[in-house]
Amino acid sequence: MGKVYVVGTCDTKEAELLYARDMVRAAGVEAIVVDVGTREACDSADVPAVEVADFHPQGRKAVLGFDDRGAAVTAMSEALAAYLESREDIGCVLGMGGSGNTALVTAAMRRLPIGLPKLMVSTVASGNVSAYVGPNDIAMMYSVTDIAGINSISRKVIGNAAHAAAGMAKWQVPALANDRRGIGMTMFGVTTDCVNQLRAQLEDEYDCFVFHATGTGGQSMEKLADSRLVDGLIDTTTTEVCDFFVGGVFPCTEDRFGAVARTKLPYVGSAGALDMVNFGALETVPEKFRQRNLYVHNPQVTLMRTTPEENRKMGEWIAARLNACDGPVRFLLPLGGVSALDAPGKPFHDPEANEALFSAISETFQETPDRRLIKLPHHINDPEFAAALARNFREIAA
Structure with missing residues (x-):
């Protein structure tokens, strides 16, 4: 059984990410929060943003410290992809966020193999998501409310996503003995x-x-x-x-x-x-x-x-x-x-x-x-x- 990697920007979504992690753990699956925020450091993440940034081909300086948020997000996405590709214990990647974080996390998800579970809870998931999903098996879940605090709706939606991620990590699809x-x-x-x-x-x-x-x-x-x-x-x-x-x-x-x-x-x-x-x-x-x-x-x-x-x-x-x-x-x-x-x-x-x-x-x-x-x-x-x-x-x- 692999871990659920809960990915998002802790500088703006800390409570929601920690809630999702705790829900996964309560379901009996190990989970860690991976911070991809580019503005402020967060002590609560299991994997801080600086550690992810180190995986950028040009190092953390190419990711952090930018005034241009667009450039920082693009660089962090490249770093996140390299970080996730280096992991051998991923059971599921669970991303959460708005349009910016959706673009960041799904770009990294698209680098992962088909069949490895990927779930993105997003404020833009009810529209045309082809730019985020592409030719990949990324599951998109609409957040309904903005991911801006835990309320009676977000609590349910994020909880459902956490349970779905835990289930995908725990119950892997077995290969058939006679697979051609x-x-x-x-x-x-x-x-x-x-x-x-x-x-x-x-x-x-x-x-x-x-x-x-x-x-x-x-x-x-x-x-x-x-x-x-x-x-x-x-x-x-x-x-x-x-x-x-x-x-x-x-x-x-x-x-x-x-x-x-x-x-x-x-x-x-x-x-x-x-x-x-x-x-x-x-x-x-x-x-x-x-x-x-x-x-x-x-x-x-x-x-x-x-x-x-x-x-x-x-x-x-x-x-x-x-x-x-x-x-x-x-x-x-x-x-x-x-x-x-x-x-x-x-x-x-x-x-x-x-x-x-x-x-x-x-x-x-x-x-x-x-x-x-x-x-x-x-x-x-x-x-x-x-x-x-x-x-x-x-x-x-x-």
């Missing part, structure tokens, strides 16, 4: 046929985790890789790169493919749906794109065909990112088309744009014995292409 190795897979509606065939070929051997390539989906898959909760990736659908480059609503981040480089996990990728940028309803498409090749996928989603120049830039970027990966990598190019909309007679069939993409990848990709580029004449949704993805993964994951 896991594979992360990316899919979009226009590559569903490919991924369904791929799953059918591999699910007797592997636990297949499919992620919808909506920006957060790709980040979630790579977070699982960083957390070592998957044993490899079949990244069929890299379409989030389009939105990152062109300005669509489902972008990846600059760190796309970063987990592949860091973990060196077996990776098989492809160019799935690199023919499209995603926008909302047709009327939301930016004016500068209104004359482009647009396709209304449904009333809420409008797709835009990527151009040869956009494909060239994306191909160069993807290949450069993969060149930084030293683990086993196979990247398969479906020369017959990259999505259900990219085939003869379909609205996004554009051989010139595809050639720009494939050429840019081919010219930039640096092959090694472990890193190979494979060109196939098939469409991405052809059975032969799904079989090739499965075959290549088996070869490098053996």
Whole structure:
């Protein structure tokens, strides 16, 4: 059983943090208060702010003593992340605070592995919390009243959070004796046929985790890789790169493919749906794109065909990112088309744009014995292409 780390700013939330700690202890679980305040020292914390600040890469002077509260909070968040990553006895991280402390603590929580319990009691938890949670398993609990003293409402809310944290720390989810190795897979509606065939070929051997390539989906898959909760990736659908480059609503981040480089996990990728940028309803498409090749996928989603120049830039970027990966990598190019909309007679069939993409990848990709580029004449949704993805993964994951 690990400890519950109760994290907050003791200079403003001391009573609430100590109350939560005591409630956890009363539930039979060890708990400590970690102070991340940047203004005044607090003697009641089990881990004082100065001790956390020492974990900043540049030391405590980079965290404490700032007049600029924003800079101090940002630096303390970096220090807290390093501090928590150094602990080996965390059963749950319980954070409490307003918008500033929520940003501070959840940024550190996002650095922790998927599966390690994380609970944030926050004044902003009833709104859009995507910026705080990201692709992580952070549980957000709305505080109802401000976390500004113990009253009849905050006492109940904080007490419930403390009991939840104690329960997560005490009752860990056991692993199944017959757990299969896991594979992360990316899919979009226009590559569903490919991924369904791929799953059918591999699910007797592997636990297949499919992620919808909506920006957060790709980040979630790579977070699982960083957390070592998957044993490899079949990244069929890299379409989030389009939105990152062109300005669509489902972008990846600059760190796309970063987990592949860091973990060196077996990776098989492809160019799935690199023919499209995603926008909302047709009327939301930016004016500068209104004359482009647009396709209304449904009333809420409008797709835009990527151009040869956009494909060239994306191909160069993807290949450069993969060149930084030293683990086993196979990247398969479906020369017959990259999505259900990219085939003869379909609205996004554009051989010139595809050639720009494939050429840019081919010219930039640096092959090694472990890193190979494979060109196939098939469409991405052809059975032969799904079989090739499965075959290549088996070869490098053996």
